[in-house]
Amino acid sequence: MAVGTAGRIIDAARAIVTEEGAEAVSMRRVASAAGITPMAIYRHFADRGALLRAVADDLGAQLRELWVAPDPDADPGTLVHEQLRRFLDFALGRPRLYRFLMIDGWARARRYPQDFRESEGPAFARIVDLVADLMARGEWRADDPTEVALSLTAQTQGLVQLYLSGRMDMSEDEFRALCERAMWRLIHGVAIHGVAAGHGHGPDGLAGADG
Numbered sequence: 112m113a114v115g116t117a118g119r120i121i122d123a124a125r126a127i128v129t130e131e132g133a134e135a136v137s138m139r140r141v142a143s144a145a146g147i148t149p150m151a152i153y154r155h156f157a158d159r160g161a162l163l164r165a166v167a168d169d170l171g172a173q174l175r176e177l178w179v180a181p182d183p184d185a186d187p188g189t190l191v192h193e194q195l196r197r198f199l200d201f202a203l204g205r206p207r208l209y210r211f212l213m214i215d216g217w218a219r220a221r222r223y224p225q226d227f228r229e230s231e232g233p234a235f236a237r238i239v240d241l242v243a244d245l246m247a248r249g250e251w252r253a254d255d256p257t258e259v260a261l262s263l264t265a266q267t268q269g270l271v272q273l274y275l276s277g278r279m280d281m282s283e284d285e286f287r288a289l290c291e292r293a294m295w296r297l298i299h300g301v302a303i304h305g306v307a308a309g310h311g312h313g314p315d316g317l318a319g320a321d322g
Contacts, residue, residue, distance in 0.1 A: 117155045117165075119145045124166045132207045133163055133215055167212055174201065174212075175236065187250045187298075190241055195267060195294055199287055202271045210275070213268065238264055266297055 123144035127136050138159055142149040157164040185193075202209040242263070243256040251259075267290055273279050274286050281289070 116145075116147065116151070120147070120152055120155060120162065121166050121169050124162055125170060127206060127213050128163075128166060129208055136163060138162070164210075170208065170212060177202055187245050190245070190262070191289060191294060191298065192239060194241060195290060196258050196287075198264075198267060199271070199290060202275070203286075206275050209271070214272065235260060236265060262299065263294070266293060 120141060124136050124141045126144065127140065136159065138152050139149045142152050143161065145152075152162065156165060202213075238260040239256050242251070242259045245251040246253055246256060270279075270286075270290055270293060279286060279289075
């Protein structure tokens, strides 16, 4: 976390984002909340965009600590669903912050795959670590941990975006249960015996899930 005057400025801006969204952030309002003059902010942040990007980076660093590292003694289902629960707690519990980080684009621009493979992002690094650990333990088949993690997270993020935009007519509890079921289907598959012959292809265009 940032410290000193810069830290106070970031804390003030983050509080506004949390309560009202990024559009409510102005340099004058942040200065008032931080107890400094508007001009003093410019000694630390060149403009409003720079301040919001600093808020996003600081928030991302804090959020990463919410996601636990893989527990070598836990079963795969518990590990995956614990991470899913933590993600939903953040996305549904602080929707304005979620939009700010994940949708509005104020977080530092990241590009797949280079930035993702370098474990940039509040939660993604933990998911990659978890997937790699499950593969090393022989619980999941060997594959690219980053691509598998992307598949897992993209599904949930898509569902959350639909829910927060008001396009899913269900309670939060019902939505959480849907996410749990969707994750189960993604992990375990929906075909009875892998990919049916002639109806799909595995990696690199090979028929069947196992080649």
